[in-house]
Amino acid sequence: MFGLNKKDTGLLIIVGILTLLAPFILNPFPADSAMAQFNAGYPDLMQRFVIFGIFAIGFNILFGLTGYLSFGHAAFLGVGSYSAVWMFKLLSYNVIPAIALSVVIAGLFSLLIGYVSLRRSGIYFSILTLAFAQMSFALAYSVLSNPKFNLTNGETGLQVYADDPQILQGANAPDLPHLFGLPMRATYTLDIGAWSFDFNAGYYLCAVVMMVVFYLAIRIFRSPFGMMLRAVKSNQQRMNYTGLNSKPYTLAAFVISGMYAGLAGGLMAAMDPLAGAERMQWTASGEVVLMTILGGTGTLIGPVLGAGFIKYFENIFSKINDNVLHSWFAILPDGLEDAVVFIIHPFIGKGWHLTLGILFMLVVIYLPGGLVEGGQRVSNWFKRRKSGADDAPSGKTEPAE
Amino acid sequence: MDAILLQILNGLDKGSAYALIALGLTLIFGTLGVVNFAHGALFMIGAFCAVTLQKLFSLSFQTIDETQTDFLGNPLKVETPYVEAWFGPEVGASIIDWSVPLAILFAIPIMLLVGYVMERGLIKHFYKRPHADQILVTFGLAIVLQEVVKYFFGANPIQTPPPEALNGSIDLGTMIGFDPNAIIYPIWRLVYFGFAVAIIGAVFSFLQFTTFGMVVRAGMADRETVGLLGINIDRRFTIMFGIAAAVAGLAGVMYGPLNPPNYHMGMDFLVLSFVVVVVGGMGSLPGAVLAGFLLGVLESFASTTWATTTIPGINQIIIYLVAIIVLLLRPRGLMGRKGVMED
Numbered sequence: 001m002f003g004l005n006k007k008d009t010g011l012l013i014i015v016g017i018l019t020l021l022a023p024f025i026l027n028p029f030p031a032d033s034a035m036a037q038f039n040a041g042y043p044d045l046m047q048r049f050v051i052f053g054i055f056a057i058g059f060n061i062l063f064g065l066t067g068y069l070s071f072g073h074a075a076f077l078g079v080g081s082y083s084a085v086w087m088f089k090l091l092s093y094n095v096i097p098a099i100a101l102s103v104v105i106a107g108l109f110s111l112l113i114g115y116v117s118l119r120r121s122g123i124y125f126s127i128l129t130l131a132f133a134q135m136s137f138a139l140a141y142s143v144l145s146n147p148k149f150n151l152t153n154g155e156t157g158l159q160v161y162a163d164d165p166q167i168l169q170g171a172n173a174p175d176l177p178h179l180f181g182l183p184m185r186a187t188y189t190l191d192i193g194a195w196s197f198d199f200n201a202g203y204y205l206c207a208v209v210m211m212v213v214f215y216l217a218i219r220i221f222r223s224p225f226g227m228m229l230r231a232v233k234s235n236q237q238r239m240n241y242t243g244l245n246s247k248p249y250t251l252a253a254f255v256i257s258g259m260y261a262g263l264a265g266g267l268m269a270a271m272d273p274l275a276g277a278e279r280m281q282w283t284a285s286g287e288v289v290l291m292t293i294l295g296g297t298g299t300l301i302g303p304v305l306g307a308g309f310i311k312y313f314e315n316i317f318s319k320i321n322d323n324v325l326h327s328w329f330a331i332l333p334d335g336l337e338d339a340v341v342f343i344i345h346p347f348i349g350k351g352w353h354l355t356l357g358i359l360f361m362l363v364v365i366y367l368p369g370g371l372v373e374g375g376q377r378v379s380n381w382f383k384r385r386k387s388g389a390d391d392a393p394s395g396k397t398e399p400a401e
Numbered sequence: 402m403d404a405i406l407l408q409i410l411n412g413l414d415k416g417s418a419y420a421l422i423a424l425g426l427t428l429i430f431g432t433l434g435v436v437n438f439a440h441g442a443l444f445m446i447g448a449f450c451a452v453t454l455q456k457l458f459s460l461s462f463q464t465i466d467e468t469q470t471d472f473l474g475n476p477l478k479v480e481t482p483y484v485e486a487w488f489g490p491e492v493g494a495s496i497i498d499w500s501v502p503l504a505i506l507f508a509i510p511i512m513l514l515v516g517y518v519m520e521r522g523l524i525k526h527f528y529k530r531p532h533a534d535q536i537l538v539t540f541g542l543a544i545v546l547q548e549v550v551k552y553f554f555g556a557n558p559i560q561t562p563p564p565e566a567l568n569g570s571i572d573l574g575t576m577i578g579f580d581p582n583a584i585i586y587p588i589w590r591l592v593y594f595g596f597a598v599a600i601i602g603a604v605f606s607f608l609q610f611t612t613f614g615m616v617v618r619a620g621m622a623d624r625e626t627v628g629l630l631g632i633n634i635d636r637r638f639t640i641m642f643g644i645a646a647a648v649a650g651l652a653g654v655m656y657g658p659l660n661p662p663n664y665h666m667g668m669d670f671l672v673l674s675f676v677v678v679v680v681g682g683m684g685s686l687p688g689a690v691l692a693g694f695l696l697g698v699l700e701s702f703a704s705t706t707w708a709t710t711t712i713p714g715i716n717q718i719i720i721y722l723v724a725i726i727v728l729l730l731r732p733r734g735l736m737g738r739k740g741v742m743e744d
Contacts, residue, residue: 069533120728123436123532127679128728134672135721143714282672286540293537346552354552357544364538365526 008218011301015214019207022046023197030194034327037319040312043187043200047271049308050206051264056291056303057210057217058260062253063289064298065226067233069126071285072113072133076106076258078140078280080265082151085158085275092169093160093177093273095184095205099266106262107255114254118247121236133282141277157276177270179205184271202271209267210304213260218300220256229253261288290360296372305371310356317352403574403583408701410573414590414659416697417597418444421652422674423681423689424601425645431621431684432638435524436532438539441671442546443515443646447653448662449550450511451504452559458484458497499564501657508654509647516646520639543668551664561657563589589658596655600648601690607644608686617641621684676724682737692735696720 004012018025027041040046059073080102087098117128145154152158160166174183184202191197220226231239232246239246269275278284287310295306325341325348332340347355367374422444429437461482469477485493496503523542527535562568567588574584608614620627620634627634653662660666677696681688702708704716727734 067533069536116725116729120732123536123683124679124728124732126533126536127675128725130672131676131721131724135718138717138721139714142717146713283668289537289540346549351548351552353544354548357541357548361523361538361541361545364534364541365523368534 002215004218004222008222008300012211012215012218015301015304016211019050019210020204022049022203022207023199027195027197031196032194037324038316040315041198043185043198043203044271045311045315046200046203047206047267048311050203050210051267051271052288052291052307052311053304054206054210054213054267055261055264055288056295056307057213058257058264059288060257060292060297060299060303061217061220061260062257063292064303065221065229065233066250066253068118068121068250068254069289070117070129070254070257071126071282071289072129072131072136073257073261073288074282074284075113075133075136075280076110076261077265077268077284078136078275078277079109080106080262081269081275081279082140082158082265083262084266084269085160085273088160088177088269088273089158089164089166092166093173093175094168095177095179095270098177098270099209099263102262102266102269103259104262106265107259110255110258110261111251114251114258118250118254130282130285133280133285137277137280137282140280152275152277154277157274159274177202177273206267206271209263213263214300214304221300225249225252290356292370294360294363294370296370297368299370299372302370302372309371314352314356317348317355318350320348322349403579404705406579407584407586408705409698410584410586410590411704412698412701413594413694414697415700416694417594418652418656418670418693419674419677419697420690420693421597421600422649422670423677423693424604424686425649425652426674426678427681427684427686427689428604428641428645428648430678431686432617432641433520433524433528435527436535436539437524438536438671439519439543439546440539440645440649441667441669441674442543443512443649443667444653444656444670445550445662445664445667446515446546447508447512447650448561448657448666449554449653450508450650451501451561451654451657452554452662454504454507455497455500455561458482458500462486501561501563501654504654505651508650512647512650513643515650516643517639519646520642524642525639543671547664547667554664556664558661558663560661563592563658567592593655593659597652600651604644604648605686613637613640673720676720678734680724680727680734682734685734685736685738688734688736695735696723699723 002009002012023041023046025041026046027039029035029039031039040049055073055077059070062073063069083105084095084098084102087101091097113129113132117125117132120128140152140154142154144151173181177184179201182201184200184205186201188199189196190199228246228249232250236246265275265279268279291306291310292303293306294309295304296302322341322345325344326337329337329340345351363370369376422440425443426437426440429435429440459482461480463478463480465476466479467476469479471477482493482497484496487493488496519542523538524535527538570585570587571591572581572584573586575581608618616627616632616634617637620632620638624634653667656662656666673696674693677692678689680696681690681692699719700716703719708715
């Protein structure tokens with residue numbers, strides 16, 4: 001289907017079903033129960049899942065296929081957000097032109113940065129992208145927000161004010177980002193028994209966009225172009241010796257992943273019409289690297305998994321506090337309960353980053369293939385047990401792409 | 402003239418920090434071939450060594466002083482630091498006052514240990530893995546160290562004042578024949594600069610004039626041959642990692658009075674230090690030092706009102722701009738050897 005083989009079509013359909021049914025899947029607990037805090041099915045979080053999923057898919061096209069580790073991808077996300085908000089300010093709250101412009105601007109911006117950065121590889125490339133991103137951050141944070149030429153509105157963040165032109169804004173169009181009149185914040189809540197499920201317009205827009213870009217990513221992975229990028233990753237020198245100029249390919253990959261990041265930034269602004277410079281900081285770039293590695297570099301589904309994983313646990317872990325812990329471990333004797341809570345305390349709430357850092361280190365050390373590789377190992381282990389010991393394991397793991 | 406001199410002086414303290422961190426980074430890269438993203442965290446740990454020592458010295462107990470009363474007539478509670486009780490009030494007070502310089506002695510063994518444990522426990526397993534993996538795992542480690550420090554010390558900057566005698570400013574201008582008040586300079590910055598020069602000199606002479614340093618230099622040039630000669634080069638490189646950690650840590654200890662330490666100071670310096678290393682030339686020790694001071698001074702010149710009004714925001718981006726230009730025009734950096742990481 002759509003020019004994909006059977007396996008990829010299956011993957012695409014599974015991802016499609018999961019994203020479309022996410023409001024059900026992510027809300028497995030009744031709304032009033034004690035477990036409700038593990039529900040992730042509210043619009044804001046679901047939007048973040050798919051938006052960061054898009055961001056990570058794009059990053060993976062660069063890092064997973066070519067092996068070029070960019071530490072400045074958040075700059076493109078920020079640029080995308082800024083352009084989207086500018087579209088809201090100048091044209092109207094309709095999200096289509098905003099998202100379109102954010103992709104275009106991020107693409108141009110990444111063309112510029114990529115053209116310069118890709119003249120180097122390896123660690124130099126990482127540092128060059130890092131330098132560019134930090135420079136963009138500094139520019140957005142302070143320089144481009146002077147009264148004469150206020151492009152980014154500095155620390156406050158760019159937002160839409162009542163006196164902005166908005167020349168295409170209709171008289172009765174909603175005063176919020178909308179898709180031809182359908183506001184992004186429109187949420188339909190379905191109550192079934194004790195459960196309640198939120199269906200949010202913004203989420204479904206993001207989900208549809210993610211399906212499209214996921215499909216594109218599969219096509220890129222399977223195309224001759226994708227093969228070429230993999231060849232660059234495995235041995236660039238040999239590619240050069242065969243007389244091939246690999247630069248256009250890597251640059252194309254860089255621009256594509258920059259456009260993905262811009263798209264994510266545009267969607268982020270479409271969900272909440274505000275763009276701040278902190279989105280461009282290098283820790284934000286580090287986050288997308290974390291997501292991709294955690295999920296599984298170079299696999300199709302890995303980055304989406306990683307993004308979902310990090311965003312879910314970021315949200316849940318930060319919500320758990322000592323009181324919650326005490327209620328969990330209430331069955332233990334008092335002294336033991338306090339001890340357990342004391343041990344877990346540094347890792348929850350504000351300490352979520354500590355957990356993330358440890359998790360990330362463990363993944364890089366023991367599971368370089370990320371969650372996807374972990375899943376494969378587990379399933380291989382089961383298969384081996386089923387088929388008996390004499391059926392020697394092939395030892396070769398096929399990436400789940 | 403005096404304005405130029407003042408800007409150069411202003412750049413020296415940041416430049417010293419850049420140079421020291423970049424020196425450590427280069428030592429690690431040159432010996433072990435590892436790109437250490439956790440080096441900024443080591444700088445931060447050094448700064449928090451000073452904080453810890455200051456807190457330890459200020460630990461005090463309460464006594465009830467019957468001779469003094471508050472306005473209600475109750476006896477006043479007096480806090481006496483233990484050091485004052487042990488060494489007498491005058492010596493005790495000066496120990497507390499000098500806690501930042503004293504922290505150097507405290508930080509050296511700690512940083513050597515931290516570096517040793519880090520190398521043996523983690524970095525060792527990453528020699529054969531690609532640079533990207535090294536970057537990622539040390540990046541993860543940096544997050545962990547940063548969060549641990551945040552857990553114990555909180556997110557706010559902690560004041561670490563310099564000793565009373567070294568606080569305040571001196572009029573440098575009069576000493577070298579300028580008008581009074583032309584060049585007023587905080588003493589601690591001079592101390593920091595002098596300290597940095599001393600450390601850099603110590604590291605270089607250690608490498609240059611000791612047998613150990615000679616072996617290390619030989620190992621940097623050709624690790625395999627040195628290993629074949631029957632020298633346990635891995636062990637020496639581990640020690641060098643510890644020394645690099647100590648250099649970063651000492652840079653952090655003394656930096657506290659210039660800028661109150663907070664848990665993310667390492668990350669802020671790390672990015673810039675990498676830029677410094679790249680500008681100086683990956684693997685070149687003199688290059689790292691030179692580029693550190695150079696970029697520090699450049700940054701200070703870019704922060705003058707004249708520069709910021711000509712090109713707004715130049716002070717924020719100058720270092721990155723220089724790095725980009727250097728990388729594109731002379732990829733091996735200012736003093737990098739030909740063929741070292743030149744792709």
